[in-house]
Amino acid sequence: MKITDITIDVIQREVGGTGLESDLGRFGGEVAQGVLRITTNEGVEGNCFVGDFRSGGAALFDPILKVLKPELLGRDATAREWLWNRLGILGARRGVTFPAWAPVDVALWDLAGKAAGMPVFRLLGASREETEVYATYPPRHESAEGYVEEARDIAARGFRAYKIHPGMMSTADTTKAVQDVRTAVGDDMTLMLDPNNNYDFRKALTVGRALDANDFHWYEDPVPWDDFDSIVELTRRLDTPLAMSDLAGYLFREPAHYIRLGAPRILRATARKHGITGMRKIAGMAEAFGLNCEIGTAGNSLLNAANLHVICSIANCDYYEWWMPAEAHQFGLVDHYGLNDRMMLDAPESPGLGCELDEEWIAAHRVATLE
Numbered sequence: 001m002k003i004t005d006i007t008i009d010v011i012q013r014e015v016g017g018t019g020l021e022s023d024l025g026r027f028g029g030e031v032a033q034g035v036l037r038i039t040t041n042e043g044v045e046g047n048c049f050v051g052d053f054r055s056g057g058a059a060l061f062d063p064i065l066k067v068l069k070p071e072l073l074g075r076d077a078t079a080r081e082w083l084w085n086r087l088g089i090l091g092a093r094r095g096v097t098f099p100a101w102a103p104v105d106v107a108l109w110d111l112a113g114k115a116a117g118m119p120v121f122r123l124l125g126a127s128r129e130e131t132e133v134y135a136t137y138p139p140r141h142e143s144a145e146g147y148v149e150e151a152r153d154i155a156a157r158g159f160r161a162y163k164i165h166p167g168m169m170s171t172a173d174t175t176k177a178v179q180d181v182r183t184a185v186g187d188d189m190t191l192m193l194d195p196n197n198n199y200d201f202r203k204a205l206t207v208g209r210a211l212d213a214n215d216f217h218w219y220e221d222p223v224p225w226d227d228f229d230s231i232v233e234l235t236r237r238l239d240t241p242l243a244m245s246d247l248a249g250y251l252f253r254e255p256a257h258y259i260r261l262g263a264p265r266i267l268r269a270t271a272r273k274h275g276i277t278g279m280r281k282i283a284g285m286a287e288a289f290g291l292n293c294e295i296g297t298a299g300n301s302l303l304n305a306a307n308l309h310v311i312c313s314i315a316n317c318d319y320y321e322w323w324m325p326a327e328a329h330q331f332g333l334v335d336h337y338g339l340n341d342r343m344m345l346d347a348p349e350s351p352g353l354g355c356e357l358d359e360e361w362i363a364a365h366r367v368a369t370l371e
Helices: 058-072 080-084 087-094 098-116 120-124 144-156 171-185 201-213 228-237 253-261 271-288 301-311 359-365
Strands: 003-018 027-040 045-050 133-136 161-164 190-193 218-220 242-244 266-269 292-295 320-323 366-370
Touching (some): 003 058, 144 171, 201 228
Parallel strands (some): 190 218, 242 266, 266 292
Antiparallel strands (some): 027 045
């Protein structure tokens, strides 16, 4: 089965605003994203959406079509590992980034699953058919009271786990939020905290001690991903496991360096940067050392579906990240996967990613088709 064409439908859509103007969580307004189509001589088409709900996909279109497309045309559609091993030279000499390659990799896996008549997670090797989720919002509050209200709302909806994005709050306000949220939701709810790489060592240590006192499940990205000394020292001093990293510069080789350092205790991956191929490699690397690989939200419906398939093909991931509001990243599908009656997420059983494009919606929002 040979690749015969690669195109991108550019769509414009409106994303409702949420989060704080002063923090990384702010997004909203019109965004341009892409519908990637990889077609073959056997009539099978693989798909992925390009770009997340914050920055869109415009910067990724040219690398996909001008660099990756010529590499793939006429090649067997199963050549994912060949393309993976081309990334070093394509990055160094042609400027291809992991976020440009990732949707291509996901579309190739979607294509492979459709051709085999199997969902991707079964093609990868099924480990489970559903996963726990944790709910999270971008930073929306500037006081502990705001996060208490948010936590109560999430618990009332039936979620069993909640990740706090505390934004730019002071050390004192953050430690108060940690304590007050635990008191509000009780001991049965799993809690995490993610400051988005926003702290220096002293603040990270003080907040981390509050997490220890309140039995938090993990402490995500407290300091910059490359502040290795702080990551090692925080891991040594705190009981709450550090989980690193969602920051852009954290790609594939960085997890290996973390493992060499003996810190953090939890690695991160996401289809937005690592594709399906890279996520499986990072998860396998983590598994060999007895570590978890937690999968972070990817910014659009099909990349998040890729996250779900990988989670259901591995054993060393506790949660799917259920980002809210869902409308920020859900678009362009006939049906969006939702939580089951146990507030868990089922693995899609249809071939490929298990998602049907809403061609009518795409046509109504399409502003161009790039070849």
